[in-house]
Amino acid sequence: MLPGWRRACLNIFQRHQKYASIPWQGIPLAVRLFATTPCARAKKLVRVEDFERDVIRNFSIIAHIDHGKSTLADRLLELTGTIERAQKGLNQQVLDKLKVERERGITVKAQTASMVHPFDGRKYLLNLIDTPGHVDFAWEVSRSLAACQGALLLVDATQGVQAQSISVFNVAVERGLKIIPVLNKIDLPAAQPEQIAVQMQAAFGIDPEEVIQISAKTGKGVDAVLRAIIERIPPPTGEATAPLKAFLFDSSYDRYRGVISLVNIREGVLRKGDKIASCYTRKKYEVTELGIMHPEEVPTTSLRPGQVGYIACNMKESSEAHIGDTLHRAGVPVEPMPGFKPAKAMVYAGVYPIDSNDFLKLEESIKRLTLTDRSVEVTRESSTALGQGCRLGFLGTLHMDVFRQRLEDEYDANVIITAPTVPYKVVYHDRVETVSNPTEFPDVTDSTNRVVEVQEPIVKASIIVPQEYLGEMMDLCFSHRAEDLDHRYLDSSGSSGRTILTCNLPLTEIVTDFFDQLKSRSSGFASFDYEDAGYQPSKLVKMTFLLNNKPVDALALIVHRSAEQAVGRAWVKKLHKIIPRQMFEVPIQAAVGRRIIARETLSAYRADVTAGLYGGHHERKLKHLNNQKESKKRMKRVGTVDLPQEAFYDMLKTGKSS
Numbered sequence: 060m061l062p063g064w065r066r067a068c069l070n071i072f073q074r075h076q077k078y079a080s081i082p083w084q085g086i087p088l089a090v091r092l093f094a095t096t097p098c099a100r101a102k103k104l105v106r107v108e109d110f111e112r113d114v115i116r117n118f119s120i121i122a123h124i125d126h127g128k129s130t131l132a133d134r135l136l137e138l139t140g141t142i143e144r145a146q147k148g149l150n151q152q153v154l155d156k157l158k159v160e161r162e163r164g165i166t167v168k169a170q171t172a173s174m175v176h177p178f179d180g181r182k183y184l185l186n187l188i189d190t191p192g193h194v195d196f197a198w199e200v201s202r203s204l205a206a207c208q209g210a211l212l213l214v215d216a217t218q219g220v221q222a223q224s225i226s227v228f229n230v231a232v233e234r235g236l237k238i239i240p241v242l243n244k245i246d247l248p249a250a251q252p253e254q255i256a257v258q259m260q261a262a263f264g265i266d267p268e269e270v271i272q273i274s275a276k277t278g279k280g281v282d283a284v285l286r287a288i289i290e291r292i293p294p295p296t297g298e299a300t301a302p303l304k305a306f307l308f309d310s311s312y313d314r315y316r317g318v319i320s321l322v323n324i325r326e327g328v329l330r331k332g333d334k335i336a337s338c339y340t341r342k343k344y345e346v347t348e349l350g351i352m353h354p355e356e357v358p359t360t361s362l363r364p365g366q367v368g369y370i371a372c373n374m375k376e377s378s379e380a381h382i383g384d385t386l387h388r389a390g391v392p393v394e395p396m397p398g399f400k401p402a403k404a405m406v407y408a409g410v411y412p413i414d415s416n417d418f419l420k421l422e423e424s425i426k427r428l429t430l431t432d433r434s435v436e437v438t439r440e441s442s443t444a445l446g447q448g449c450r451l452g453f454l455g456t457l458h459m460d461v462f463r464q465r466l467e468d469e470y471d472a473n474v475i476i477t478a479p480t481v482p483y484k485v486v487y488h489d490r491v492e493t494v495s496n497p498t499e500f501p502d503v504t505d506s507t508n509r510v511v512e513v514q515e516p517i518v519k520a521s522i523i524v525p526q527e528y529l530g531e532m533m534d535l536c537f538s539h540r541a542e543d544l545d546h547r548y549l550d551s552s553g554s555s556g557r558t559i560l561t562c563n564l565p566l567t568e569i570v571t572d573f574f575d576q577l578k579s580r581s582s583g584f585a586s587f588d589y590e591d592a593g594y595q596p597s598k599l600v601k602m603t604f605l606l607n608n609k610p611v612d613a614l615a616l617i618v619h620r621s622a623e624q625a626v627g628r629a630w631v632k633k634l635h636k637i638i639p640r641q642m643f644e645v646p647i648q649a650a651v652g653r654r655i656i657a658r659e660t661l662s663a664y665r666a667d668v669t670a671g672l673y674g675g676h677h678e679r680k681l682k683h684l685n686n687q688k689e690s691k692k693r694m695k696r697v698g699t700v701d702l703p704q705e706a707f708y709d710m711l712k713t714g715k716s717s
């Protein structure tokens with residue numbers, strides 16, 4: 060065999076999206092070839108016809124970040140023989156497929172996996188839908204829960220109930236899901252299962268007797284979880300003979316097969332070759348492939364009521380797969396099921412290529428990435444300082460960070476991200492405008508602009524923290540303009556007992572450094588969650604920065620009146636440190652409207668024009684110095700200060716903590 064041919068073969072497998080998650084290194088070529096043949100996959104073929112509705116369970120694992128969802132998912136997949144048992148101590152994290160997920164140890168994109176488990180003489184089909192834990196990905200959580208009848212509420216036995224545990228619990232209860240409470244990490248010496256079970260009772264009204272104690276790491280107690288899934292979660296409803304109704308809850312893009320949609324069959328049976336139509340777009344398709352996630356795609360002959368699986372149906376554009384859509388048999392229309400509220404961007408930022416010639420490449424990469432992350436909003440924008448770029452809307456700052464990292468990891472992009480801003484509402488005499496870019500924010504101090512008021516987004520925040528840090532947390536909230544602050548105790552075990560603190564906070568206050576301060580001022584013990592609480596009028600102004608009396612658009616900020624002096628001074632100082640000295644003196648100013656509120660002066664380089672004059676008359680020296688002064692004045696008049704890209708990068712990086 061030619062070595063070149065061999066290499067080409069390997070490349071094809073490694074690049075093929077479907078097999079990209081498999082660690083191919085070290086596996087002999089013959090095995091790789093066989094593993095990807097239809098014959099090998101067919102061996103795994105699951106006859107879904109064998110599973111009637113009453114032996115199907117659709118469930119999800121919900122928890123605060125890092126409480127062990129992905130680890131428990133691994134153990135469940137192993138225990139049911141869906142994947143090979145990992146070597147002792149090795150964490151497989153089969154469902155965390157993205158590189159950023161594995162590196163950061165967080166789940167960003169919900170994945171789905173089906174398992175077959177024998178119980179009481181019958182074979183059960185268990186469909187697990189993994190969910191992310193972080194607040195920013197709450198949209199993914201509610202999307203996953205729409206396809207389930209039950210949820211495992213996982214709580215870390217060392218950390219106890221955290222803010223996100225409460226918010227995901229509320230979403231699950233709202234959707235009428237059966238909750239199975241599970242206490243994880245009981246193998247750790249710091250675990251306090253009894254005390255945390257009492258906390259769960261106070262926070263969720265759960266009977267401590269119902270709580271299953273496990274260690275997802277060692278596998279202890281995980282079989283009891285499997286039993287509880289089968290015994291406590293109700294089977295899905297829906298009749299095989301009814302007209303087809305399939306709920307589309309996720310989609311991804313495959314270069315070769317087009318859009319792959321994840322669906323939950325609510326009524327009827329879907330088979331390969333069936334002609335289907337979308338309630339939302341009214342377009343018609345033919346099902347070319349369908350199957351279940353086991354945990355990789357495994358083709359099946361049909362999908363039946365209650366089942367969760369993937370379909371490929373010659374959908375070319377990812378925009379055709381509308382999340383929350385109902386698919387039905389072509390020519391047999393049905394009433395669409397209630398869909399999802401679309402994801403709402405909470406944080407906006409400009410993304411620019413470091414080298415402005417790379418814009419088209421960057422735009423293409425962003426487009427491709429948004430195919431797998433549909434919650435990102437994209438529009439084009441341009442800035443005189445940074446050139447052509449895109450304005451992106453994210454669900455939160457972590458979401459923004461993860462998106463940037465994915466751009467860098469998966470598309471090799473080098474980008475500058477501007478300071479994050481939130482969407483403001485500007486109320487004029489005759490209209491209301493939403494502004495998410497500081498450069499478009501009007502000068503409210505100028506009465507000719509006819510601005511009646513400016514409103515900013517508010518969130519209802521909850522913080523769970525040991526009592527000893529309560530004072531510190533209240534202080535933090537007040538310094539971020541908190542209102543309606545309230546607190547209640549979750550348990551009564553002295554200063555280490557947990558308290559839940561709630562307040563209303565402006566969203567803009569938490570998109571900069573709030574998380575970092577929360578973690579450092581509570582020694583990492585506080586957890587934080589928030590939900591949208593509408594808009595409220597606020598005294599906001601646009602701050603611009605001038606270099607040599609010319610405004611730099613990419614540095615514009617929207618700040619609260621009470622903070623304008625402090626922010627203006629801090630940024631001007633930072634600019635002074637970062638900007639390289641020029642041939643002429645450069646004033647660096649922060650301005651609100653026409654008012655200059657802070658100023659620093661960058662002194663000029665001074666060439667010693669008298670160096671070549673040995674001796675000579677005093678007036679001759681003076682003449683040279685005066686000439687120099689004149690030419691500097693001229694330079695200053697016409698000179699523009701170019702802020703180098705690196706300075707921008709530093710500025711925006713450090714700007715986050717201002």
Ligand SMILES: Nc1nc2c(ncn2[C@@H]2O[C@H](COP(=O)(O)OP(=O)(O)OP(=O)(O)O)[C@@H](O)[C@H]2O)c(=O)[nH]1
Pocket residue numbers: 122123124125126127128129130131150164165166167190191192193243244245246247273274275276277
């Ligand atoms: N000692 C111990 N560690 C555990 C256990 N379960 C999970 N962990 C560890 O806890 C960390 C977080 O686990 P993950 O499974 O990644 O948590 P997750 O909830 O999926 O996290 P997100 O996906 O970010 O929401 C990992 O380092 C796990 O090895 C357990 O039962 N015992």
